[in-house]
Amino acid sequence: MKQSNAAEKLTADQNQLAKHAIQVHKFGGSSLASAQCIVRVVDIIRQHCQLNDIVVVSANGGTTDALFALYHQAILQTETLEISLHDIKSMQAQLISELLSSSNEKRLLTQLDADCAQLKKWLENSPQQHQADILAFGELWSARLLSEVLSEKVCPSFMVDSRDFLVIDNDKACQVNTQVSKTQLYQLKQRHKLAVITGYIAKNSQNETCTLGRNGSDYSATIMASLVGALNVTLWTDVDGIYSADPRVVPSARKLHRLPNGVAKELGRLGNPVLHAKTLQPLTDHSTHLHVASSFDPSISGTEIGKFGQIAKQELSVTFLNDLLLAQSDSFTGNLGEQAQQEFSAVCGDDKAGFIVIHQEQQKAVSQWLASHDTEVKFTPASILATVGHKVIHHGDVQARFKRSLRHSKTFARVNSPNEHSIMAVLTQACTTELLNNVHHDMTKDARHIGLVVAGLGNIGERFLEMLPAQLSRVPALENVHLVGLVSSKKALFNNDGIEVNQALSLYQKDAQPIDKSELMSWLANHPYDELVVVDVTPSEQFSLLYEDFFKQGIHVIGANKWAASSSTDNYKSLLASAAKSKSLWFGNTTVGAGLPINYAINDLLNSGDNITEISGIFSGTLSWIFETYDGTLPFSKLMLDALSQGITEPDPREDLSGRDVQRKLLILARAAGFELSLADIKCQNLVPDALQTLSIPDFLAAADQLDSFFSEQLNQAKEQQCCIRYIARFSVSESGKLTAKVGLEVLSNNDAFANLTPCDNIFQIKSGWYQENPLIIRGPGAGRDVTASGIHSDLVNICQRLNTRQSQVKLKGID
Numbered sequence: 001m002k003q004s005n006a007a008e009k010l011t012a013d014q015n016q017l018a019k020h021a022i023q024v025h026k027f028g029g030s031s032l033a034s035a036q037c038i039v040r041v042v043d044i045i046r047q048h049c050q051l052n053d054i055v056v057v058s059a060n061g062g063t064t065d066a067l068f069a070l071y072h073q074a075i076l077q078t079e080t081l082e083i084s085l086h087d088i089k090s091m092q093a094q095l096i097s098e099l100l101s102s103s104n105e106k107r108l109l110t111q112l113d114a115d116c117a118q119l120k121k122w123l124e125n126s127p128q129q130h131q132a133d134i135l136a137f138g139e140l141w142s143a144r145l146l147s148e149v150l151s152e153k154v155c156p157s158f159m160v161d162s163r164d165f166l167v168i169d170n171d172k173a174c175q176v177n178t179q180v181s182k183t184q185l186y187q188l189k190q191r192h193k194l195a196v197i198t199g200y201i202a203k204n205s206q207n208e209t210c211t212l213g214r215n216g217s218d219y220s221a222t223i224m225a226s227l228v229g230a231l232n233v234t235l236w237t238d239v240d241g242i243y244s245a246d247p248r249v250v251p252s253a254r255k256l257h258r259l260p261n262g263v264a265k266e267l268g269r270l271g272n273p274v275l276h277a278k279t280l281q282p283l284t285d286h287s288t289h290l291h292v293a294s295s296f297d298p299s300i301s302g303t304e305i306g307k308f309g310q311i312a313k314q315e316l317s318v319t320f321l322n323d324l325l326l327a328q329s330d331s332f333t334g335n336l337g338e339q340a341q342q343e344f345s346a347v348c349g350d351d352k353a354g355f356i357v358i359h360q361e362q363q364k365a366v367s368q369w370l371a372s373h374d375t376e377v378k379f380t381p382a383s384i385l386a387t388v389g390h391k392v393i394h395h396g397d398v399q400a401r402f403k404r405s406l407r408h409s410k411t412f413a414r415v416n417s418p419n420e421h422s423i424m425a426v427l428t429q430a431c432t433t434e435l436l437n438n439v440h441h442d443m444t445k446d447a448r449h450i451g452l453v454v455a456g457l458g459n460i461g462e463r464f465l466e467m468l469p470a471q472l473s474r475v476p477a478l479e480n481v482h483l484v485g486l487v488s489s490k491k492a493l494f495n496n497d498g499i500e501v502n503q504a505l506s507l508y509q510k511d512a513q514p515i516d517k518s519e520l521m522s523w524l525a526n527h528p529y530d531e532l533v534v535v536d537v538t539p540s541e542q543f544s545l546l547y548e549d550f551f552k553q554g555i556h557v558i559g560a561n562k563w564a565a566s567s568s569t570d571n572y573k574s575l576l577a578s579a580a581k582s583k584s585l586w587f588g589n590t591t592v593g594a595g596l597p598i599n600y601a602i603n604d605l606l607n608s609g610d611n612i613t614e615i616s617g618i619f620s621g622t623l624s625w626i627f628e629t630y631d632g633t634l635p636f637s638k639l640m641l642d643a644l645s646q647g648i649t650e651p652d653p654r655e656d657l658s659g660r661d662v663q664r665k666l667l668i669l670a671r672a673a674g675f676e677l678s679l680a681d682i683k684c685q686n687l688v689p690d691a692l693q694t695l696s697i698p699d700f701l702a703a704a705d706q707l708d709s710f711f712s713e714q715l716n717q718a719k720e721q722q723c724c725i726r727y728i729a730r731f732s733v734s735e736s737g738k739l740t741a742k743v744g745l746e747v748l749s750n751n752d753a754f755a756n757l758t759p760c761d762n763i764f765q766i767k768s769g770w771y772q773e774n775p776l777i778i779r780g781p782g783a784g785r786d787v788t789a790s791g792i793h794s795d796l797v798n799i800c801q802r803l804n805t806r807q808s809q810v811k812l813k814g815i816d
């Protein structure tokens, strides 16, 4: 969940901090089914509630079913009534005893005795008259117990029987008398205490108990939210969100992290197992957000329902309703047809073709209605299969895809819903699992939405962003990638609805806000995407220290930054282990050789069973460019400044001249080849004189001519032997397993393979079991804006291809 606003155990006087923006938390029966579940709920309340909030509860799991069974036994006057009553009482008594201290336990057991005596009386004497009163005990017991446990363990709490304030004017349509209910609720509220209120039950205008129908507690929660103007309602349940299809039937269904209100309502109407048709009704007038979250694993972000921008509006889902009736009659055409659709809240209908689709239990009412119009009707068993999405009926491509996905099925008709959020196929046979899976696949392409955050908006980051719009529009694997974050060392811009890629940098300049590490991590931890990829194009060690946290959150990383991959052996191993544990992907092909596929080649040899014995070459684009160009005509320092202005050096060129950058690259490759070593194991020749090593970057650049005499001397000596100077990296492993690694300036014959590169090119020479006599050579541009940014794009495509084929993990009832 987004916030952790823990309610400490506070006395009344300490409660000045109680916040005013009320949230409603509703816990379903499965979340309260056992003492263990209730302890989990208490923990959630401790983490997520404050004293002004409202907690709404269903009956403890299984209790409403047991009360229904009691009621039916009472009607049938079966002999098992006594035993069943005893069972239900024992279950409650056990929960009380397991959860409460002895004095409160005694008090609640006495109340339970009294309740059960009353229950018995009603069951024996007048069950039909008291059906709702009988069912109401479930919520009553659940609320009473939870509020006692909270008072003992978390904060002062009190229980409210919703029949003391919630008035339903019309039993059938469950119309709330808002004015009366609101006034009475405010009278009942106690300052500085957390209210635990019964869901599912209310009273009618005759002051009798009534129920809000199956799953009515969700409806109770949203009614209460609308009465108190709550900002958020969280439905804590046994699933971790709403999926693009029922995940028990469609394994490739993916979680919908954000659903626009209208779409959620339509899903509820058309059979979504989590959302119920009435739940969203009370929330139409103001901007309350609804969350669906798992009480079995509150750390998983669930589904948020509310007002969202473009990306959330792109989501498509598929749902179905079986056991319906197709009713065809002349009376269902024209105005009368429209009237019939409204009268029976038809699932769908067509007033030109003359049919409506209704629930089976409405058959009698429909027949009677038609009899009064003296028309005939034909009823046929039917089902509907629908694709649901924001204003989906207006999307020609979705219409065409839906039609195509149904090409092998016998479809009676296709109908657009009047609210514009669904296209329904009416079938005269049941919708099968196979059909649902096929249509889901065709409609959603089992697509996963991938959020992209770019950190580091300098030389390479800027070029990466310039290339991004064209990449997104032409590479199929990037179809569902959304740029959602831009981060520099001081500021960040985040937008869950996506940052317009064509204006990314100007939007960043205009809207970015200062950010610290904890704000950054909090945003990243709460992103609403199936997957999040962070591209690290900073040169920052600080930023690389966040990788561990990224991996713990399941975030994927593409790094051009070399710090993490060349950090200490312990840290490197721990990063690999964290990434593996949370299935995070970590790509860093551009850390060595920019866009050249050197890391891929090494991985491939290793994965194919080859043994690498030697890696050597020129690994620095900067040093390649400088030494290939340096013939004594221009001073060395002039060439270095030139390389800096071309964007091929590190932000501080001393990283290159000191050999550190090459040392890191050699370490990265040796590790990729399967060897365990650290930077200290690689001898490094530093070409920066001591006097220049500690200067600021501007001071170093101003004093760069102090480099010249050393290099001119080295060059002249080499020339005398018909040779040249190059900065070379060498790694080798002997037959006995001894590792040797060094980077430094070497004098090479002018004919050497490393001596004749195009300036700025890198060359990598690999010897292995398979490439012994004739080594594998990879050569090409190894630094620069274009090649590095395109190398990062290549990593992004690779990551997205892998992520797109991943199945989402459905969590039901907290089972891993």
Ligand SMILES: NC(=O)C1=CN([C@@H]2O[C@H](COP(=O)(O)OP(=O)(O)OC[C@H]3O[C@@H](n4cnc5c(N)ncnc54)[C@H](O)[C@@H]3O)[C@@H](O)[C@H]2O)C=CC1
Binding pocket: 455, 456, 457, 458, 459, 460, 461, 487, 488, 489, 490, 536, 537, 538, 539, 540, 542, 543, 560, 561, 562, 590, 591, 592, 594, 621, 647, 648, 649, 650, 651, 782, 783, 784, 785, 788
């Ligand atoms: N220039 C090249 O040819 C290649 C560069 N790289 C690597 O790419 C990375 C970026 O290089 P350039 O773009 O040339 O550097 P740059 O200095 O032009 O840009 C770096 C950007 O990172 C930002 N930054 C610094 N610390 C940060 C932090 N803690 N959090 C967020 N942002 C931060 C800076 O504000 C700046 O916008 C470096 O790690 C470099 O080693 C890798 C391969 C080739």
Ligand SMILES: N[C@@H](CC=O)C(=O)O
Binding pocket: 591, 592, 593, 594, 619, 620, 621, 622, 623, 648, 649, 650, 656, 661, 782, 783, 784
């Ligand atoms: N300065 C580096 C840039 C890439 O890592 C180089 O020249 O290779």
